[in-house]
Amino acid sequence: VIDRLVVVGLGLLGGSVAKGARARGLAREIVGVGREAQRLRPALEDGTVDRGLTDAAAALRGAELVVLAAPVRANEELLAECWPALPAECVVTDVGSTKRSIMTLARRLSATLPRAFVGSHPMAGSERTGYGAARADLFAGATVVVTPPDRDVGGATKRVTAFWEALGAARVVFLDPETHDRAVAAVSHLPHLVACALVAAVEQFDREAFGLAAGGFRDTTRIAAGDPAVWEEIFVSNRDALDEALRAFEAALGELREAIRHGGGERLRQALAHIKARREMLR
Amino acid sequence: VIDRLVVVGLGLLGGSVAKGARARGLAREIVGVGREAQRLRPALEDGTVDRGLTDAAAALRGAELVVLAAPVRANEELLAECWPALPAECVVTDVGSTKRSIMTLARRLSATLPRAFVGSHPMAGSERTGYGAARADLFAGATVVVTPPDRDVGGATKRVTAFWEALGAARVVFLDPETHDRAVAAVSHLPHLVACALVAAVEQFDREAFGLAAGGFRDTTRIAAGDPAVWEEIFVSNRDALDEALRAFEAALGELREAIRHGGGERLRQALAHIKARREMLR
Numbered sequence: 001v002i003d004r005l006v007v008v009g010l011g012l013l014g015g016s017v018a019k020g021a022r023a024r025g026l027a028r029e030i031v032g033v034g035r036e037a038q039r040l041r042p043a044l045e046d047g048t049v050d051r052g053l054t055d056a057a058a059a060l061r062g063a064e065l066v067v068l069a070a071p072v073r074a075n076e077e078l079l080a081e082c083w084p085a086l087p088a089e090c091v092v093t094d095v096g097s098t099k100r101s102i103m104t105l106a107r108r109l110s111a112t113l114p115r116a117f118v119g120s121h122p123m124a125g126s127e128r129t130g131y132g133a134a135r136a137d138l139f140a141g142a143t144v145v146v147t148p149p150d151r152d153v154g155g156a157t158k159r160v161t162a163f164w165e166a167l168g169a170a171r172v173v174f175l176d177p178e179t180h181d182r183a184v185a186a187v188s189h190l191p192h193l194v195a196c197a198l199v200a201a202v203e204q205f206d207r208e209a210f211g212l213a214a215g216g217f218r219d220t221t222r223i224a225a226g227d228p229a230v231w232e233e234i235f236v237s238n239r240d241a242l243d244e245a246l247r248a249f250e251a252a253l254g255e256l257r258e259a260i261r262h263g264g265g266e267r268l269r270q271a272l273a274h275i276k277a278r279r280e281m282l283r
Numbered sequence: 284v285i286d287r288l289v290v291v292g293l294g295l296l297g298g299s300v301a302k303g304a305r306a307r308g309l310a311r312e313i314v315g316v317g318r319e320a321q322r323l324r325p326a327l328e329d330g331t332v333d334r335g336l337t338d339a340a341a342a343l344r345g346a347e348l349v350v351l352a353a354p355v356r357a358n359e360e361l362l363a364e365c366w367p368a369l370p371a372e373c374v375v376t377d378v379g380s381t382k383r384s385i386m387t388l389a390r391r392l393s394a395t396l397p398r399a400f401v402g403s404h405p406m407a408g409s410e411r412t413g414y415g416a417a418r419a420d421l422f423a424g425a426t427v428v429v430t431p432p433d434r435d436v437g438g439a440t441k442r443v444t445a446f447w448e449a450l451g452a453a454r455v456v457f458l459d460p461e462t463h464d465r466a467v468a469a470v471s472h473l474p475h476l477v478a479c480a481l482v483a484a485v486e487q488f489d490r491e492a493f494g495l496a497a498g499g500f501r502d503t504t505r506i507a508a509g510d511p512a513v514w515e516e517i518f519v520s521n522r523d524a525l526d527e528a529l530r531a532f533e534a535a536l537g538e539l540r541e542a543i544r545h546g547g548g549e550r551l552r553q554a555l556a557h558i559k560a561r562r563e564m565l566r
Contacts, residue, residue, distance in 0.1 A: 272511035
């Protein structure tokens, strides 16, 4: 059992971490940190957190595990701000969708003051946002990527891994930050950007067409309803890997378009059959 | 009650038409037509069809309503082939995803032999294919687009509309073929092509990344598992409208990409917020 768990940012992910930790009895005390006291009220009222604070640095006293769950750029600002106040035995992790930037920052910070930061990225979410959408079982069955620091201090990676497993994660995958950012550029950030572009394209091309949208359009564009503030930071944080993934996407789209322009036929059918087989492996 | 209903093609859509008509008692006799006798067996065995034939023209004797439910190009071949054998009082419709091409053909055919063809496109489906995926309630609550002929004969449009309503459609929308094809290029064919390109892009860019795919990627690419033979014909049949929709998509994607390259900020957040609001109107 963690003596004191501090969760910074009680939105969808942070709220789910706190609720899950509470439901599973993973921490003796849970402290929630948010920019506005009012936003912390629901988590206090439903008993998810024991205390709600607006000052992150003050919340760190006695912290055993800190989870940064603000948008990615805000997490980096919080990490730099909190670092000098971190207790020596404390481990810090995050739930951010990009890992190179924050791991580089943590390496730089630990060069002057050795503290333990382990990156995390739970591959779970929702297009719904905020504490109201948070669920104790959001991470149940999920894959969580963990990016260990270059030099592990006090078994930090093991502690973070154990925390995700205790929250119900089906598996923890260790990746270096570069591999992680490239992979999520492909399977998360690119689809998100594409879904957004689809909605924007239909609005521009034929607004009336929304009236005919069936399950296919709804599925394909569901994630376009994600939190703009969160996704602005993710896209920018991972823009080089995303740009590369976009080029691969444009090449793939261009090939299909050419096949259609040339009248389809066996070549197009085979390409679609290959894609179908590949997609079905994901089920 | 329809005296004799003929369904040509007992896949996902045709099978669902036949099952729905049987379950709701819409026809005294249901005849299924397929290229291979063996493929008709499940529908005969479960009592969905009373007879199964491989010769479409032969099946038309005494037909009151014919539903063409093969892929779009095959539907056109079937329509031309069957036209001379159509009883005078019979109405033919289809379930195809494009309407200009088949409506043009029907207009040409009826110039020499007046028969009633009314286009239909139920906005319902599944990435699953074949008779096994067919459901009696597939059209329950769905929107069905109906494209009436220039000159209606014997209340054909009314009869087709009533049939879809009897199958449970929530609303029937009348569109001219051009408006229909442009709209579905935007909300159906474009998302399908984009979902396919996403799967192809990830495979080419970072195969390992499939291992991290969570709900967002699964939702966005679900339709990429659609039937290659069906979609090859749809894409080609609607290629000019699809190409136009693709250009709108590329413009929208390009704008988002530029905003990301320029560091995001308020402009990108506002664009994403606008897209989110637009998407949420679909719920």
